[in-house]
Amino acid sequence: xxxxxxxxxxxxxxxxxxxxxxxxxxxxxxxxxxxxxxxxxxxxxxxxxxxxxxxxxxxxxxxxxxxxxxxxxxxxxxxxxxxxxxxxxxxxxxxxxxxxxxxxxxxxxxxxxxxxxxxxxxxxxxxxxxxxxxxxxxxxxxxxxxxxxxxxxxxxxxxxxxxxxxxxxxxxxxxxxxxxxxxxxxxxxxxxxxxxxxxxxxxxxxxxxxxxxxxxxxxxxxxxxxxxxxxxxxxxxxxxxxxxxxxxxxxxxxxxxxxxxxxxxxxxxxxxxxxxxxxxxxxxxxx
Amino acid sequence: xxxxxxxxxxxxxxxxxxxxxxxxxxxxxxxxxxxxxxxxxxxxxxxxxxxxxxxxxxxxxxxxxxxxxxxxxxxxxxxxxxxxxxxxxxxxxxxxxxxxxxxxxxxxxxxxxxxxxxxxxxxxxxxxxxxxxxxxxxxxxxxxxxxxxxxxxxxx
Numbered sequence: 405x406x407x408x409x410x411x412x413x414x415x416x417x418x419x420x421x422x423x424x425x426x427x428x429x430x431x432x433x434x435x436x437x438x439x440x441x442x443x444x445x446x447x448x449x450x451x452x453x454x455x456x457x458x459x460x461x462x463x464x465x466x467x468x469x470x471x472x473x474x475x476x477x478x479x480x481x482x483x484x485x486x487x488x489x490x491x492x493x494x495x496x497x498x499x500x501x502x503x504x505x506x507x508x509x510x511x512x513x514x515x516x517x518x519x520x521x522x523x524x525x526x527x528x529x530x531x532x533x534x535x536x537x538x539x540x541x542x543x544x545x546x547x548x549x550x551x552x553x554x555x556x557x558x559x560x561x562x563x564x565x566x567x568x569x570x571x572x573x574x575x576x577x578x579x580x581x582x583x584x585x586x587x588x589x590x591x592x593x594x595x596x597x598x599x600x601x602x603x604x605x606x607x608x609x610x611x612x613x614x615x616x617x618x619x620x621x622x623x624x625x626x627x628x629x630x631x632x633x634x635x636x637x638x639x640x641x642x643x644x645x646x647x648x649x650x651x652x653x654x655x656x657x658x659x660x661x662x663x664x665x666x667x668x669x670x671x672x673x674x675x676x677x678x679x680x681x682x683x684x685x686x687x688x689x690x691x
Numbered sequence: 692x693x694x695x696x697x698x699x700x701x702x703x704x705x706x707x708x709x710x711x712x713x714x715x716x717x718x719x720x721x722x723x724x725x726x727x728x729x730x731x732x733x734x735x736x737x738x739x740x741x742x743x744x745x746x747x748x749x750x751x752x753x754x755x756x757x758x759x760x761x762x763x764x765x766x767x768x769x770x771x772x773x774x775x776x777x778x779x780x781x782x783x784x785x786x787x788x789x790x791x792x793x794x795x796x797x798x799x800x801x802x803x804x805x806x807x808x809x810x811x812x813x814x815x816x817x818x819x820x821x822x823x824x825x826x827x828x829x830x831x832x833x834x835x836x837x838x839x840x841x842x843x844x845x846x847x
Binding site for chain 1 (some may be wrong): 702706748767768772779805810
């Protein structure tokens with residue numbers, strides 16, 4: 405009866421259990437003993453794994469986004485204020501007396517804006533951030549931060565009102581909470597799942613980045629819209645709301661295509677969409 | 692602008708390193724396999740046995756301990772693939788070729804030390820991984836050490 409001794413190709417033959425009878429027959433292997441299944445399959449392996457990972461990450465991104473949105477929608481503004489009661493940012497003393505005046509003016513505008521019914525009831529608080537860059541931020545719990553660079557550039561009430569209105573829009577849309585939740589959720593998941601070696605982390609970053617950008621730019625436009633509506637409802641006009649974007653457009657630090665990779669849309673795009681909202685809001689009047 | 696710079700640093704550079712590793716790594720691997728193929732043909736006439744006993748074909752006039760070793764490192768591309776494998780499981784194909792190359796190279800180096808031997812018996816192949824430092828920054832390479840006893844017949 406024939407028995408299968410070994411599945412591997414034999415190059416040496418055993419003629420029985422007695423080793424002394426063993427005989428070696430020289431046989432050149434027809435091909436080299438290529439036991440590697442990996443030879444030449446790196447490309448296939450790569451695309452397969454990348455595809456799996458992309459699908460997994462996109463699925464996770466949407467699941468986390470959905471969960472965060474669900475949780476945030478259950479948090480009332482009162483709860484938010486309570487949670488972030490002790491979340492305080494370091495305050496900056498204004499450098500020049502002009503800045504003191506600007507800040508006072510901005511605080512007064514914030515007080516005016518919060519009288520609107522659209523603005524969510526949060527304990528608002530204005531702080532100054534000492535940097536040349538023109539920017540404003542919405543921090544959880546109702547803290548609005550504006551940079552000294554921005555305060556110096558905007559001299560008109562409407563212009564400042566729009567910037568603060570934009571940040572209030574973020575509070576209204578819960579963007580700061582959603583952003584925080586998404587960052588935390590995706591951070592935890594990827595730390596557990598994807599921190600397995602060189603490159604996997606940056607791979608995750610690329611995916612998150614691409615997904616996050618379009619989401620974030622959309623959110624910014626919505627906040628712009630909120631700011632515009634708020635300013636229009638309180639001041640009755642919208643002229644000057646796009647002033648900041650005009651400044652940013654003139655400063656133009658990045659080429660237009662590079663905004664594809666930015667969390668904010670390009671100033672040019674924001675101006676044109678503001679004009680569109682304004683047209684919808686007040687009809688065919690002079691903007 | 693800062694955004695663009697940090698973007699390039701965070702995403703572009705690792706990507707570039709992986710691409711470079713892919714190009715150099717596969718070039719080196721292809722060349723290595725070509726050399727392995729050639730040398731295996733050249734040294735294929737020396738039979739290898741992993742048994743301690745061997746057929747008494749002739750009188751043994753000389754016997755020597757022979758060894759050959761090689762250390763092969765992974766590249767970042769292989770490591771990237773292995774990292775992704777860790778999520779889904781399955782055969783880490785990118786590392787298989789590493790071990791295969793190591794084993795064959797070690798045996799070839801062993802054979803190269805005794806090109807006139809008639810038989811190599813009691814062949815053993817040991818594999819050990821060399822890594823240094825913490826998990827994240829570890830240097831990963833595999834050492835393969837092959838050793839055996841080379842025999843020379845009297846050829847009467």
